Amino acid sequence: MMNVGQAAEASGMSVKTLHYYEEIGLVVPKRQENGYRAYSETDVHKLNFIHRARGLGFTVEACRELLSLYEDRSRASADVKAIAGQHLEEVETKIEELKALRETIKDLHDKCRGDHRPDCPIINGLASTTH
Amino acid sequence: MMNVGQAAEASGMSVKTLHYYEEIGLVVPKRQENGYRAYSETDVHKLNFIHRARGLGFTVEACRELLSLYEDRSRASADVKAIAGQHLEEVETKIEELKALRETIKDLHDKCRGDHRPDCPIINGLASTTH
């Protein structure tokens, strides 16, 4: 049994984050007599699981799903794969969007002399109604 | 003079968004006698400017800076270039992060058979303490 500070340390997250996860019912520890949170080994495993999933960009709600699949020993791997696949698509879409963005900004950025004179293609680009 | 609905239409943003921009002091229209917002031509130009800058991923605060530079006819283009350059770096960093993310998720995703059996490398990967 760990109290919240130790569980935070062990899982690499902040105390505030663990409070939050309890509040939203993601990982709800038991309580000691004095009211302190008591995290079990299992709780800490879950926290580590979540920590890694969050690090991979899964939303907290996706973590909740993954966690319930993690705990369901009879679940099909297809269910998990579906969630991961969807997330993968989202990430790929985001990358493409950002790449397009980069090109546009880079373009404006490159065209700007960046000197003390007021003429600036970036500003002009943003002000023009084309695009 | 346009009222808020027309200004929203003209700038391609929602009425709520214009309310918000007024609240944060970004574009503050005058008022008509009846209390309705009265957007001038200049206001609408600014809104269009902001709309495009936001579309390029500039934060609202960056928009505020760009806008003040936009209005300052004597500003140096270097000032604008600096903001754009910083944003460019952020975007590039984000792209790299997402690419790394994609590889990791793709890896797990590819390894998972995605059938009805419970064994799943994705879950295993998230549950293992390595990485």
Added chain:
DNA sequence: CTTGACCCTCCTGTTGCTGGAGGCCTCAAA
């Protein structure tokens, strides 16, 4: 017995809006 490190709950703030409630204002049709 006191000090300092924990722990607790509750509230606010973050970013950039969106949606809704409750209530005027305005214009055109009946």
Added chain:
DNA sequence: TTTGAGGCCTCCAGCAACAGGAGGGTCAAG
């Protein structure tokens, strides 16, 4: 002239995913 449909107004709540702080209880060491 009334009535109905829009629009407009302000204020409040909420989204994600926490962080920070106030104000207070608890615990172990010196």
